[in-house]
Amino acid sequence: MGQFQLEVIGMVHCDIMHRKDAPKNFSESDRKGVLEIYPAYTQGMEDIKVGETIVVLFWFHKSDRTVLKVYPRGDRTNGLRGVFSTRSPSRPNPICISELEVYEVNGNCLKVVGLDALDGTPIVDIKKKIS
Amino acid sequence: MGQFQLEVIGMVHCDIMHRKDAPKNFSESDRKGVLEIYPAYTQGMEDIKVGETIVVLFWFHKSDRTVLKVYPRGDRTNGLRGVFSTRSPSRPNPICISELEVYEVNGNCLKVVGLDALDGTPIVDIKKKIS
Numbered sequence: 419m420g421q422f423q424l425e426v427i428g429m430v431h432c433d434i435m436h437r438k439d440a441p442k443n444f445s446e447s448d449r450k451g452v453l454e455i456y457p458a459y460t461q462g463m464e465d466i467k468v469g470e471t472i473v474v475l476f477w478f479h480k481s482d483r484t485v486l487k488v489y490p491r492g493d494r495t496n497g498l499r500g501v502f503s504t505r506s507p508s509r510p511n512p513i514c515i516s517e518l519e520v521y522e523v524n525g526n527c528l529k530v531v532g533l534d535a536l537d538g539t540p541i542v543d544i545k546k547k548i549s
Numbered sequence: 550m551g552q553f554q555l556e557v558i559g560m561v562h563c564d565i566m567h568r569k570d571a572p573k574n575f576s577e578s579d580r581k582g583v584l585e586i587y588p589a590y591t592q593g594m595e596d597i598k599v600g601e602t603i604v605v606l607f608w609f610h611k612s613d614r615t616v617l618k619v620y621p622r623g624d625r626t627n628g629l630r631g632v633f634s635t636r637s638p639s640r641p642n643p644i645c646i647s648e649l650e651v652y653e654v655n656g657n658c659l660k661v662v663g664l665d666a667l668d669g670t671p672i673v674d675i676k677k678k679i680s
Binding site for chain 2: 421422423424425426427443444445455459461462463464465466467472473475477479483486487499500501502503504505509510511513515540542543544545546548
């Protein structure tokens with residue numbers, strides 16, 4: 419069983435420039451930014467409405483993909499944990515999931531709040547949240 | 550901006566053999582099955598405990614990746630919708646997210662309840678659920 423190829427459907431634009439400045443996850447973030455969806459995929463973003471919470475899948479392209487054990491949140495007091503029991507961005511497939519609230523839709527751009535991804539992070543999917 | 554390569558970390562084993570038999574999503578499923586994690590990745594599953602709800606990312610390898618508009622749940626009465634405003638398994642990157650309860654851990658296998666994926670579906674990531 420091999421590998422699959424992921425297409426990049428868009429990119430994040432925001433003022434989070436360094437990992438040390440990024441909120442640990444969406445549930446602890448009030449950071450705003452823009453999800454730009456590339457022209458080949460804009461049909462797919464139709465029907466996303468202002469006020470909705472969307473589930474966004476990012477590809478954390480700066481992550482170390484060899485990591486299987488981590489200190490959660492860098493805290494070394496509680497020992498190493500298996501990466502699949504954490505939300506660490508470093509993992510074999512660095513897909514990170516955020517739930518973001520849409521506050522403006524403008525052409526191929528969604529303005530959102532709750533970001534925990536760096537500026538320039540590739541977007542690979544957007545889904546409806548199961549409420 | 551190009552493409553990224555996804556590694557398969559494991560596979561689902563269950564008795565859901567055809568898409569027509571699959572629950573529409575995890576929140577409507579009581580189906581049980583096994584998540585087999587491949588040897589290269591088993592270190593990463595340490596610390597996943599019985600009774601926990603885990604977030605599992607599948608690659609729905611049978612999905613049509615050209616789809617940008619869908620009839621949600623196949624219902625044609627409400628018109629086509631942009632795929633990113635739905636949970637359709639057919640989408641440019643067919644990563645599907647399920648929240649599954651672990652009821653047994655056995656070596657490199659996690660027995661779970663709540664499955665909505667077909668037998669043989671590749672697993673690409675497992676995360677802690679944000680409660």
